[in-house]
Amino acid sequence: MGLKVELKPGERLILGECLVTNGTQRTRLLIEGQAPILREKDIMLPAQADTPAKRIYLAVQLMYTARDPRNHHDAYFSLMRDLVQAAPSAWPHMVAVGNHILAGDMYKALKSAKALIAHEKELLDHATRGANLRRGRQQDRKSA
Amino acid sequence: MSDIVLSPGVRANLLQLQQTSDLINRTQNRLSAGKRVNSALDNPINFFTAQGLSVRANDLNALLDSMSSGISTIQAANNGISAITKLVQSAQALVSQARQTADTGVLATLSSQFDDIRTQIDQLSADSGFNGINLLGGNDLTITLNEDASSTIVVGSYTDTTAGDLAITAAANNWAVTTDIDTAASELSAALVTLRSQSQALSSNLTTVQVRQDFTKAMINTLTVGADNLTLADSNEEGANLLALQTRQQLSTTALSLAAQADQNVLRLFR
Numbered sequence: 303m304g305l306k307v308e309l310k311p312g313e314r315l316i317l318g319e320c321l322v323t324n325g326t327q328r329t330r331l332l333i334e335g336q337a338p339i340l341r342e343k344d345i346m347l348p349a350q351a352d353t354p355a356k357r358i359y360l361a362v363q364l365m366y367t368a369r370d371p372r373n374h375h376d377a378y379f380s381l382m383r384d385l386v387q388a389a390p391s392a393w394p395h396m397v398a399v400g401n402h403i404l405a406g407d408m409y410k411a412l413k414s415a416k417a418l419i420a421h422e423k424e425l426l427d428h429a430t431r432g433a434n435l436r437r438g439r440q441q442d443r444k445s446a
Numbered sequence: 447m448s449d450i451v452l453s454p455g456v457r458a459n460l461l462q463l464q465q466t467s468d469l470i471n472r473t474q475n476r477l478s479a480g481k482r483v484n485s486a487l488d489n490p491i492n493f494f495t496a497q498g499l500s501v502r503a504n505d506l507n508a509l510l511d512s513m514s515s516g517i518s519t520i521q522a523a524n525n526g527i528s529a530i531t532k533l534v535q536s537a538q539a540l541v542s543q544a545r546q547t548a549d550t551g552v553l554a555t556l557s558s559q560f561d562d563i564r565t566q567i568d569q570l571s572a573d574s575g576f577n578g579i580n581l582l583g584g585n586d587l588t589i590t591l592n593e594d595a596s597s598t599i600v601v602g603s604y605t606d607t608t609a610g611d612l613a614i615t616a617a618a619n620n621w622a623v624t625t626d627i628d629t630a631a632s633e634l635s636a637a638l639v640t641l642r643s644q645s646q647a648l649s650s651n652l653t654t655v656q657v658r659q660d661f662t663k664a665m666i667n668t669l670t671v672g673a674d675n676l677t678l679a680d681s682n683e684e685g686a687n688l689l690a691l692q693t694r695q696q697l698s699t700t701a702l703s704l705a706a707q708a709d710q711n712v713l714r715l716f717r
Contacts, residue, residue: 388687429685
């Protein structure tokens with residue numbers, strides 16, 4: 303059973319080592335076989351990867367699309383070590399990513415990496431909110 | 447009666463006060479116990495994850511054991527194959543010597559040497575096992591690659607005996623007839639082809655398992671760091687850590703090398 307993909311006009315897709323760009327109409331594709339497939343919305347470009355978890359996603363994505371994923375293992379583990387030390391609560395997500403990679407299921411690994419990004423966002427939002435609260439408090443004091 | 451209106455700042459202050467008193471209680475508790483999360487009530491998720499961690503690390507370690515014994519088994523088989531290949535090559539040398547002589551006495555000696563080599567091949571093939579699994583003697587090897595055993599690799603078995611996959615028959619008629627020598631020659635070159643393809647298959651299996659083994663090792667190392675810190679999890683602290691890490695990584699070589707790697711990847715087309 304292949305993978306069904308529906309593309310909007312102009313939407314792009316990575317298929318193996320090629321970039322597929324849809325024409326002006328909606329297209330339905332049925333893809334069979336083992337090549338890596340990445341939809342435009344799932345693609346993370348280096349410029350977009352500006353947080354620790356997003357960089358992990360990028361590393362997993364590179365492993366997925368590379369001929370030899372081993373080249374990216376070092377970067378992956380150094381990023382993982384950074385993150386697990388900074389935010390131990392992300393641990394379960396990181397285990398999920400690792401287990402999927404181990405099982406060779408890179409698409410699921412990417413999905414788990416997405417969950418990791420969501421978790422990180424929560425923590426980061428929390429931190430920025432905390433900073434705003436503190437700022438708000440000082441303003442409050444000034445106005446009083 | 448009018449309600450009391452709290453400005454956002456005041457509300458935040460109140461919240462902070464509540465949290466502080468909470469924190470004092472927790473700190474006292476921790477000071478007495480020496481650990482930040484010391485009961486399931488304190489932070490249930492982290493507590494149970496931390497508890498489960500040692501179990502998981504053990505699972506992964508068991509996996510590593512199975513992988514390394516698998517690697518040894520494949521290596522033993524591969525060594526066997528290269529030794530057998532050398533024997534087949536020396537049998538080929540005998541055949542080419544036999545082609546250059548018509549002396550039946552010499553031919554008889556050569557053919558008996560040929561039969562000796564056949565016996566040695568069978569012995570080598572029988573001795574190419576590790577831990578009771580001999581991939582050249584018809585045993586399969588299954589290596590588990592992840593914890594729930596949903597990913598395994600099965601290394602196929604071969605029967606590298608002269609009567610089995612190699613199909614090298616004994617020297618007929620003391621090689622007095624040329625066609626018998628020709629038969630031996632063609633059987634030997636077919637056997638070499640078989641050995642080569644088996645060796646390639648084994649090497650590729652070996653690489654797969656070794657890559658997984660390295661990955662699992664690195665994963666265990668990373669996870670152990672996580673396990674040590676997990677009981678310290680605190681979302682305020684983590685958020686601040688993440689912000690710091692985000693800045694630090696921007697200047698790191700890892701970020702740079704990721705970008706460089708993406709440039710060599712299909713991602714470069716995606717601009």
